[in-house]
Amino acid sequence: MKIILAFSLICSTYFNMLQAQQKRLDSILTVIKQNKVTKDNAYKALIEAGDMLTDMNKNDSAILLFNQAQKLAGDKKDSSKVVEMLLKKGMCQEQKGAYKQTAETYFQALSIAERTKDEPMQVKALINLGILNFNLQKGTTAIEYYTKAQRISERRKDTIGIIRALNNIGNASASLLNDLKTAERNFLRSVELAKKTGFRTAQIVGYNNLTMIYAYTNELDKAEKYGSLAVSMSPNSAFALYNLAAIWNRKGNIRKAIACYDSAFSHAETAPELMQVILKDKAEAQASLKEFDKAFRTYKDYTTLKDSLHKTATDNHIKELDVKYETANKEKEIITLSGQKKLQRFMLVFLAIILVVGGVAGFNTLRNFRNKKKIAEQAVILKEQKIRELEKDKQLIATHAVLEGEEKERSRLARDLHDGLGGLLSGVKLKLTNIKGNYLVSQESVEHLDHAVGLLDNSIKELRRVAHNMMPEALIKFGLKDALSDFCHQIASDNALKLIFNAVGTDLRLEQTLEITVYRIALELINNALKHAQATEIIVQLIQEEKRIYLTIQDNGKGFDPAEVNVVNSSGLRNILARVESYNGRLDIDSIPGKGTEIGIEFDLGSGS
Secondary structure (H helix, E strand, O other), rough: OOOOOOOOOOOOHHHHHHHHHHHHHHHHHHHOOOOHHHHHHHHHHHHHHHHHHHHHHHHHHHHHHHHHHHHHHOOOOOOHHHHHHHHHHHHHHHHHHHHHHHHHHHHHHHHHHHHOOOHHHHHHHHHHHHHHHOOOOOOOOOHHHHHHHHHHHHHHOOOHHHHHHHHHHHHHHHHHHOOOHHHHHHHHHOOOOOHHOOOOOHHHHHHHHHHHHHOOOOOHHHHHHHHHHHHHHHOOOHHHHHHHHHHHHHHHHHHHHHHHHHHHOOOOOOOHHHHHHHHHHHHHHHOOOOOOHHHHHHHHHHHHHHHHHHHHHHHHHHHHHHHHOOOHHHHHHOOOOOOOOOHHHHHHHHHHHHHHHHHHHHHHHHHHHHHHHHHHHHHHHHHHHHHHHHHHHHHHHHHHHHHHHHHHHHHHHHHHHHHHHHHHHHHHHHHHHHHHHHHHOOOOHHHHHHHHHHHHHHHHHHHHHHHHHHOOOHHHHHHHHHHHHHHHHHHHHHOOOOOEEEEEEOOOOHHHHHEEEEEEHHHHHHHHHHHHOOOEEEEEEHHHHHHHHEEEEEOOOOOOOOOHHHOOOOOHHHHHHHHHHHHHOEEEEEEOOOOEEEEEEEEEHHHHH
């Protein structure tokens, strides 16, 4: 069973807030532009507008506003506010990926805080430097800054600062250094301090972190203890409920786990990604109880939600681009918040009038020219698209022919091996046995004959195994489900691994070439998991509907980064992809180094395959 191990779960509702934020931003900018606004009001408005622009990922505009706020703070000789503005500006630079500038800004903030002996701002600067190094995968350096922040907080007896530093040290130790003992020690101390101060949020975070640490080290009793504590303090937390369900699932309390998955799902409306994971794990739990009908329905809900999330993400991206387009001109107004903004506004209006007057004169000519050009471009695009479609059809036909040729050759070789060479070897074995029984031979010769007969027996068995793998009788006679079941049983008995095969849905026979294609893909993926991933547990699932067939191969091997795999140079993946594309199928690869691999193949049976 799988359990997701993480130290934070972030569920964003970014787009739903985007338009509301834009309205608020417009009103704030109006306040800033008023000539009679006080310095204090201008400073507060600049901070609020800058924070909103940061949330909207408009970092350049946010940096501009923070710089202006920093100047106002500098005029009032308020070093604490100057440091605050530098830290905010640094976070914008980090979001842009300008890590060198970010480090320089944070060090500038730390230097001012140290010079003015402003210890609270020193702690903030040190924490930000730690987070920067954490994001750059520099675990040791990150922990050094967190530890400095912890020492200052301890000297000041700032319990909240201490708890924050301890949690950050624990996260860096576990995530980057794999030092789970240090992580455990820091999380335990943070929970103890949170209890004393009544800091419930920190308690819940600590319990969740400890749950996941002990789950990772397979100390399931401890994991269950802290998971239960987290749920008792936050009974409506979908993340805490999911963690506890995963622990019960691993301990074999499947019924209890399924009930907890249901409770987690009911509280996860604002976290659709978590809902998707819950459904998938619940389906696997139901399948382990051999409740395949329930597992099939749950898995179908999972695939429906997965497709819905993909569509929602696409729609939200389009809407986000639309909002960004509508607010593009307003960002220009932000840039002009200096003493010359009235003059610049006048020049822009004057230039716009000139452009409108000149544009009207040439509008009709340009419109005709553009229409003709657009028609010509569309004709070229349609022609190129038609050529690509013909080339793709030609390639698919060629691939089908190659695959059919391979299968015919496999079938011929299997018959030749089984009927021809197999018959000859059986005849040789019979001849040697007759020699042993009908002729007077020495004891030494009898031993040699027995050894030879034994070798022939092994050769005949191996030949039959090879012939069976080339074209299994179960696949031809009984179909894909029985053939895969036989193969998985054979592999599991020949190797020291746990291999689980689940099949749900209809038992209708498919077109023979498609059954052979799915069978070959399954064999290739299982062999890859054994040979390359060094897996000790493999789960094979076959879901067959009237108009769709879905195959997943999941292993607990060493995994890989799909982004770094070159399909062209990988003959195994190239062959699998060619077989999938030959039937207009879809291939999904989900793998993380050190955490196993899941590969899904889907064919639409209603598309003419």
